[in-house]
Amino acid sequence: MILTDIQVRRQSVPLKKPFKTALRTVTHAESIIVQVRTDCGRTGFGEAPATVVITGDSLASIESAIMHTIRPQLIGQNLLTYEQVFHLLHQAMVGNSSAKAAVDMALYDLIAQRCNLPLYQxxxxxxxxxxxxxxxxxxxxxxxxxxxxxxxxxxxxxxxxxxxxxxxxxxxxxxxxxxxxxxxxxxxxxxxxxxxxxxxxxxxxxxxxxxxxxxxxxxxxxxxxxxxxxxxxxxxxxxxxxxxxxxxxxxxxxxxxxxxxxxxxxxxxxxxxxxxxxxxxxxxxxxxxxxxxxxxxxxxxxxxxxxxxxxxxxxxxxxxxxxxxxxxxxxxxxxxxxxxxxxxxxxxxxxxxxxxxxxxxxxxxxxx
Incomplete structure (x- = not known):
């Protein structure tokens, strides 16, 4: 199961009511949607919201981290050796936890699909x-x-x-x-x-x-x-x-x-x-x-x-x-x-x- 492509796009969805905490007020759920594809035709999905005041990650930084740093490291890797793949993901760059999380969940989506199991199982x-x-x-x-x-x-x-x-x-x-x-x-x-x-x-x-x-x-x-x-x-x-x-x-x-x-x-x-x-x-x-x-x-x-x-x-x-x-x-x-x-x-x-x-x-x- 070779990783052949990783693509991203932005998504913004308005909230029913502003969400207010001690750190911020949010009116829209803004995130990066990730798709990871393999040579066997499967697609894994992931998402990373921009939460600058907590993770330090913006939409632009998440997008850039995935496309310019993480993607080149993972394309061509065999997901059946996923211990190595996750090591590469986390060693690709310091911080950028939201970008890593979006790719991580897409990879787990693909692994569980390959095993024909719901991810929680x-x-x-x-x-x-x-x-x-x-x-x-x-x-x-x-x-x-x-x-x-x-x-x-x-x-x-x-x-x-x-x-x-x-x-x-x-x-x-x-x-x-x-x-x-x-x-x-x-x-x-x-x-x-x-x-x-x-x-x-x-x-x-x-x-x-x-x-x-x-x-x-x-x-x-x-x-x-x-x-x-x-x-x-x-x-x-x-x-x-x-x-x-x-x-x-x-x-x-x-x-x-x-x-x-x-x-x-x-x-x-x-x-x-x-x-x-x-x-x-x-x-x-x-x-x-x-x-x-x-x-x-x-x-x-x-x-x-x-x-x-x-x-x-x-x-x-x-x-x-x-x-x-x-x-x-x-x-x-x-x-x-x-x-x-x-x-x-x-x-x-x-x-x-x-x-x-x-x-x-x-x-x-x-x-x-």
């Missing part, structure tokens, strides 16, 4: 159905309460609340209002996106604990580089702390595990450079008794399908944050993971199960 096959949370963007408390109520009416039993954009007292007001609106039976996760300082994070989390707001997880409360600060928060509160932006590489994950700087890890393909490295991080966490959540950026159902296959395959991935495709005004993907409210079902067809990506520049058929 090829990777481990733990489960084919998973349940996603839904994210409430950071806004005024009343608006966030309205949004939370709407998502609960749609059947979501876990909400991920964005905080960290302004004063911590305001964040406590937001969570108090949301909890008042949705009752006690809905799980709440907080994501500060690096927006808090250490002492303020401890004070606010303790205050929410004392108020009985019942927070399941607090994600990335402090700056990504501040592992000592995150450990200080983790040790000082009862609520589990999850690392997100602090983890791109297995080496970074190992440092967090060794320090016990967090209680859990949030793995995202756009940070790890794809499934190949994500498996290493998850395995290290599992052997250390640390569970993982699988998340995503603002991506279409293509990239989320790849992440969901990986998440469904692994026992140690116990929480899922795959709501991004539900935020988009329209769906360009034919095939892939299927949503029914919060429930997601992986396709029982070879590979990712993605058949086509519709777009302004034409349709991408998968002849396999």
């Amino acid at each position: 090829f990777l481990g096959g733990h489960k084919k159905q998973i349940e996603t949370d839904y994210t409430v963007s950071v806004n005024a408390p009343d608006e966030m309460g309205d949004d939370a109520e709407a998502y609960v009416r749609q059947g979501f039993t876990t909400l991920k609340i964005k905080v960290g954009k302004d004063e911590i007292e305001r964040d406590v007001e937001r969570i108090k209002e949301i909890r008042r609106r949705i009752g006690t039976h809905i799980k709440i996760r907080l994501d500060a996106n690096q927006g808090w300082e250490v002492k303020k994070a401890i004070r606010s989390i303790r205050k929410m604990e004392d108020m009985g707001l019942d927070i399941e997880i607090v994600e990335q409360p402090v700056k990504a580089h501040d592992l000592v600060g995150m450990k200080t928060v983790t040790d000082a509160v009862d609520t589990p702390v999850m690392a997100d932006e602090s983890i791109f590489t297995p080496q970074q994950a190992l440092a967090i595990i060794q320090m016990r700087a967090a209680d859990m890890l949030n793995v995202k393909l756009m940070k790890t450079g794809g499934i190949y490295k994500a498996q290493i991080i998850n395995a290290m966490a599992e052997e250390s008794g640390m569970e993982c959540m699988m998340g995503s950026m603002i991506e279409s159902r293509l990239a989320v399908t790849a992440a969901a296959h990986f998440a469904g395959a692994k026992r140690n991935i116990t929480r899922f944050d795959f709501d991004a495709p539900l935020m988009l005004r329209h769906d360009c993907i034919v095939g892939g993971v299927v949503y029914a409210g919060s429930q997601m079902t992986l396709p029982d067809v070879p590979g990712l199960g993605v058949q086509m990506v519709r777009g302004e520049e034409g349709e991408c058929d998968n002849p396999s």
